[in-house]
Amino acid sequence: MFLFRLGGKIARHRGLVVAFWILVLAALIGGNRTLGTDYDDTFVLPGASSQAGQDVLAERFGLTGTNGQVLVTATSGKITDQANSDEVAKLAKKISDVDEVAAGNPLEGDYALVSDDEKHTIIQVRFVSQNPDEDTLDEVTHAATPPSGSTVETSIGGDAYKGGGEPSKIPELLGLLVSFLILAVTFGSFLAAGMPILTSMIGVGITLSGVVIVTHATTVSSSAPTLAEMLGLAVGIDYALFILSRHRRNLAEGHSPTESMSRALATAGSAVVFAGATVVIALCGLTVAGIPVLTVMGLAAAAAVSVAVTLALTLLPAIALLLGERLRPKMKAPKEEKPRKKKAAAPPKAKVGFAERWVSAVTKVPLLTIAAVLVILGIATIPATQLDLALPDNSTAPEDTSARQTYDGITEAFGAGYNSPLSVTANIITSTDPTKTVDDLAKKVQDVPDVVHIMQATPNPGADTGLVALVPKDGQTAESTATLVQALRDRSAQWEEELGVTDILIAGTTAVNIDVSKQLADALLPFAAIVMGLSVILLMIVFRSLAVPIKATLGYLLSVGAALGSVVAAFQWGWLDAVMGESAGPIVSFLPIFVMGVLFGLAMDYEMFLVSAMREEFVVSGNASEAIHHGFKASSKVVTAAAMIMTSVFIAFIPGGSATIKPIALGLAIGVAVDAFVVRMTLVPAVLMLLGRGAWWLPAWLERALPEVDVEGAALHRKVAYEDWAADRTPTAVFASELVVAKGAQPLDIVAPLGEVTRVVAPKGADERTLANVLAGRTRPSGGELVVDGLLLPEQREQVNRVASVVDLTGSSTEAELEQRIRATARLSSGSRRARREQLDRTVALVGELKRAIGSGSPHTMRSALVDAAQAVASGVRTVVITGLDALLLAQDRHRTERLADALAGHGLAVVLLLTHAGETAAPTDPPGSRETDPREKQEKQEKQEKRAVHD
Known part of the structure; x- marks a missing residue:
């Protein structure tokens, strides 16, 4: 509320x-x-050995930032020719002169880098910052551009240059326009x-x-x-x-x-x-x-x-x-009918809308619908079984960017591995010849399969750490590169023993990205288990059903499978390369887990809006088939509009998106469309029709264990209906209509006004103690409507516990025990010490008042009841349910109970006196729709109605 x-x-x-x-x-x-802005696309992986290696590079070698690469190509002759090598040296010097940037001459030293055709080399650029600003990048680009007439030409790329610029917002605006048109049609x-x-x-x-x-x-x-x-x-x-x-x-x-x-x-x-x-x-x-x-x-x-x-x-x-x-929607005025001269024809048939025709079609032969959906979505999911995950690099950048052109140029001149260098670090503090130790380590690294080149082998200035930079055979996303990283790690223990070094680590952005991809892949199943488990629990709480949550979760998996399958086909297999402007390659590592998370919420959204309408109809009519048709008709329009809007918004992010955003947007668009139109609006009605009433079954023990959650606001309708009924009646504390106290018990109607004593006969199939606990909010009823002091049960059970109390006439305690209970209750009550003292005094006074009211000579068995009743009045309880009357053998004890009830009613409370035998005074006002207070009379009436229905 x-x-x-x-x-x-x-x-x-x-x-x-x-x-x-x-x-x-x-x-x-x-x-x-x-x-x-200060964005940073660096993936940090706490606890991973590759991240520890990165930390060593930053601490011992000052390699803290991202990297760039300048591909230098000789326009004539060899790159090692004097004129060309001089140009390379000048370019490296100009790049190093830029603030917070370092670059070395790749043609100097023991590990000079020259392509096989001797026309290319690569200047490795190191930035101090992980996220250099645009001005720094522009300065490096300017410094790396040879002057007019130079004998070399350059192309600059690397991790620092992601390329692409600001994406166009026009597709997003078109997506909003489509959403606006859908809303305009929906709302009119x-x-x-x-x-x-x-x-x-x-x-x-x-x-x-x-x-x-x-x-x-x-x-x-x-x-x-x-x-x-x-x-x-x-x-x-x-x-x-x-x-x-x-x-x-x-x-x-x-x-x-x-x-x-x-x-x-x-x-x-x-x-x-x-x-x-x-x-x-x-x-x-x-x-x-x-x-x-x-x-x-x-x-x-x-x-x-x-x-x-x-x-x-x-x-x-x-x-x-x-x-x-x-x-406020404008209502169309009814058309005036002209008088007809001819005999009136039969009234026209009611117009059948598309929603009604659709749900009738998919539920006509539910097994056929289910089989068709499973086959179609099963085929759509097949590509997802070949999902290949990796973090994106410049191989997927737009082809018109410098980053992509440099990547392709390096791959053509040297091999893909030169775009993805790796680093090996080792603690060499115990070495007496640091340079020789590092060279020996480099030789061992060079002998590992798929290592094609050693770019650098050097100790740090403090001579306590060695660095070997190597080039793998293939790029970052290749399986062979991940295998190489693992092979280097497997050999590290042996190398430490042979070389007398410690803490050999495989580092570099490539190694970190490989570890990130593996960790994301390993987290996929636990995440899926959490999501699916949460799905089942949430939907079980909402729909009070076992079959609906299981069906919804399996449908969600079909939607995820279709979404991932479409991404694999479009981006990994390259079916839509011409449309997407991307090259086929692995899928960004975090896409599956992200798409699964988002689709989970959206799928539960559509499930709840569609199926809740069906459940509401089923609760009212009890007819499972009609509930599916009416519920679908009532909710399909808004679900259709919502799904179309989401799909159009996601699609709008594809044209101008980056290599990371495009596959996510496509996956979400396909996932939403499939989930809404194929799973929720086709598969779900068919499954529910096949299950019939069994779709809404939930074990009794589970029903009691699950909390009440009013997602669709059904309690509001009940609250409004009750307030409309109570508007012109005596203030009522307890209202029950068709109340089923326990499974198998006869339904019961109760109206208990404030300030009056209402006698209620316990229904057949339930004892009075159970009925007392239900009325006081301590036990969940099995069915029907129950309102206590304007509070709905079972939704507001905790509040009812504070305004309703049970007085058991069969309880017994000594005077000392009762006094101790009164004091303990007062101490536990909220408020100041003075307020607690006043409540204690008021309770004691009320016990004396009630004793006088029931008369002298009250038995010991009623002492506990008197204390319970006094505490109820003192704590502001509005309803008291008295139970145990039939256990009193003496007539005078029964009369005392009647006087106790009258005394409580005199304090303005509603008193419900429970009986196990018929023949007592009925409730003063019957709830709407029924006049019987004795469940035996109600049973007879129901039997007559059932016989009449069978006869009809």
Whole structure:
């Protein structure tokens, strides 16, 4: 009910809410502009040996930053010719003159680097910063450019030059335009269609500005803001769509704008909170990989979703309430029928919409539908079985960039491995000849298969650490390079023993990236297990079913399989190279885990909106088949619009995206489309139809163990219905309609007004003690409606425990025990010492008052009941349920109980006196729909109705 009350608060302060969010956006944009960006695409892997090697390079050799490469090609002659070698030396000197940049002459020393055709060499450039600014990169580019008339030509690339520039925003704007058109068709209003777009863009602005500010506090990948933007737009529009569509439906039913929005927040808003929470939990689950950059990436995306949910629950309602009646759908006036001269024909058949035709088609032969979907999605998943993961390098950069051209030039002149050098470090502090020790280590490294060149072998200035830089046969993403890294590690122990060195480590960006890819691959199964386990538990809580969560989770796996399969076919196999502008190659390592996390939340979103409508219909009608049809018809339109919007937003990020973003955007677009249209709107109805009533079965023990969660706001409808019923009646403390106390018990109706004693006969199949615990909120009922002091059960069970109490007449205690219990209860109560003392005194006084009320000579067995009753009155309880009356053998004890009940009613409490035998006074006012208080009479009536139904 919190969200319902939130709607009223926003209505009273709608202008302030809008102003608050505008100020937040302005403040964050100001901070963004002031600080600027500081992205860092370096992958750090705490605890890995490659990361330890990187730390050694930074500490002992000063190699702290990223690297660049300058491919130098002789336009005539050999690169080693005097004129050409002089040009190379000049270029290396000019590059080194740039602040915070170092470069060496590759033609000098024992390990001169010359291509086989002797026309090329590579100047290795080292930057102090891991993320050099554009000015530094431009200076290095200028220094590496030979003057006019030079005998050499150059191309610059490497990790420092990712290339591509700022992507075009036109595709994203087109995606927003498509979303706007979908919303306009869905709402039939341009004004309503613009609101989700506006709030989602504000949310994205807040998120991206926040991410920029966070880059100055921690390592944030340059891909993080794009991923956050993509998710923020998609879920922001969808969540606003869900709430606004419910608001307009409420307006169409005649509710005032404030009441309409309050109800929309309590129903669709609850669903949005659940959906957003699942996405956030899944994205935060990326921390299982243990990679800081990926963790921050997931947290940035989770922040975008959280902001989208918050704005959908606050800013969107505020704007909608500012617009007021302008959002109320216009009702079409009925056409006047002209009098007919001829005999009236039969009334036309009701128009059957596409949703109804579709659900009828897919559920007509459910086994056939299920088989077709499984075959289609099974085929789509086949490519995912050949998923090859690696971190991206410049081999996948756009072909028109210097980074890609340099990569291809080095590969052609030297081999792919020269783009992915490795480093071997060793502690040589015990060596008496550091240079010889390092040379010996270099010779051993050179003998390892797939090592094609030693670029450098040198001790550091302190002569305590040796460095051997080597070139593998193939590039970073090749399997042979990962095998080489492992081979070097396997030989390190033997080399340490033979050379008298310690702590040999394999380092370099290539080694770190290989380790990151392996760790991400290893984290995939644990992450999938967490996601699927969470899926089953959450949906079991929401739908109170065993089959629905299992079916939903298996459907989610099919969606993930199709999404990953499409990515493999398009990017790894190269089926869409011409369209995507990329070259075939391995998939970015964190794509599977990221796509799985996002799709999990979105899949549960569609499952909840679609199946909850079916469950609601089933609870009302009890007809599983009709529930599928009615529920699908009621929810398919909004689910269709939401899926189309998300798909269009994700697709919009493909044309201008980087090599990292494009496959993620495609995977999410395909995954959302498949999950919504193939799994949720085709497979799910067929499976539910096949299972029938069994789809909604849940073991009783599990039903009791699971907490109550009202995702679709069903409690709101019950609350409103109860308040409408109670509006013109005596204030009621207990209301029960068709209440089933325990499984197999007869249903029961109760109305217990405040200030009166209501006698209730325990239903057949349940004892009075169980009934007492149900009425006081201590035991969950098996079915029916139960409201205690305006609180719904079982949803508000904890609150009911504070306003309802059970007085058991069969309890017995000594005077000393009762006095001790009174004092202990007072001490445990909240409030000041004075307040606790006053409650103690009031309880003691009430015990005396109740003793006098029931008369002298009360038996010892009623002492405990008197104390319980006095404590209930003193603590502000509104309802007292008295049980154990039938255990009293003496008539005078029964009369005393009656006087006790009257005394409690005199204090304004509702007193429910439980009996196990019929014949007592009925409740003063029967609930709507029934007049019987004795369950035996209700059973007779039900039997007659069943016989009549069978006869009909």
